[in-house]
Amino acid sequence: MTVRSNNTERAKMTILLREDSDHIATLTMNAPERLNALSDAMLSALHSTFDDIAADSSVRAVVLRGSGKAFCAGHDLKEMQAGRQAEDGGATYFKDLFDRCAAMMQRIQSIPQPVIAQVHGIATAAGCQLVATCDLAIADDETRFGVNGVNIGLFCSTPMVALTRNIHRKAAFEMLTTGRFIIAREAQELGLINRSVHSDALSRETTEIAHSIAGKLASAVQTGKQAFYTQAQMTTADAYAYTGDVMVRNMLVDDTNEGINAFLEKRKPDWS
Secondary structure, X not given: OHHHHXXXXXXXXXXXXXXXXXXXXXXXXXXXXXXXXXXXXXXXXXXXXXHHHHOOOOOOEEEEXXXXXXXXXXXXXXXXXXXXXXXXOOHHHHHHHHHHHXXXXXXXXXXXXXXXXXXXXXXXXXXXXXXXXXXXEEEEOOOEEEOOHHHHOOXXXXXXXXXXXXXXXXXXXXXXXXXXOEEHHHHHHHXXXXXXXXXXXXXXXXXXXXXXXXXXXXXXXXXXXXXHHHHOOOOXXXXXXXXXXXXXXXXXXXXXXXXXXXHHOOOOOOOO
């Protein structure tokens, strides 16, 4: 029993690397031979690591990147095809797979810390969904994005959820139905990523944003992230009522009081 647990933890550490520095957790998807596909093992490692980070108050921002020549090529098609060998043709496995993927994606947005995708190479299908799900995204200007499952007869219905919450509906529909890839500059114009940069500047640009976030009052950022996604699902009137209450709670935090006083007194805040 202990051996299996250790082996599972070792596999998780191999397929997903974590490095913490200056209140920033950097996660590296480490399956370059499979273009960091969202295999069963990768999904499990990502979800459990995001759970760990959510409970880690020392982490204030997260960077998610991929090793090798790609960010993430989506689901592991070889694993998916192997699932067809079951008596039901894979229906149970496929439903479980997509449910687990959806749960992992939602976990990214439910953890307190902002998650920044550092994207290069390609981000396709569920890999593009991963970029769309992260709170922020910076990409190498040579990166190609696509929800191209339709090219092999599989419409990217689950990636569509995140994509249509990031970019214009007609642009999303075109990508989904034609399988057309877009480059980083167009992805930026459409709102899929925050900005595209030269490959030499990718790591630096991502790190600068992470450090900027990590330097803010953590409780304010965490409150804001939760409120950001909650109000987005509400009517305008309900959103104003909800966010008004959120701001009241934020104003009553001692460190917020200190931050405002420091601003008025033209000094740096002394946050606990």
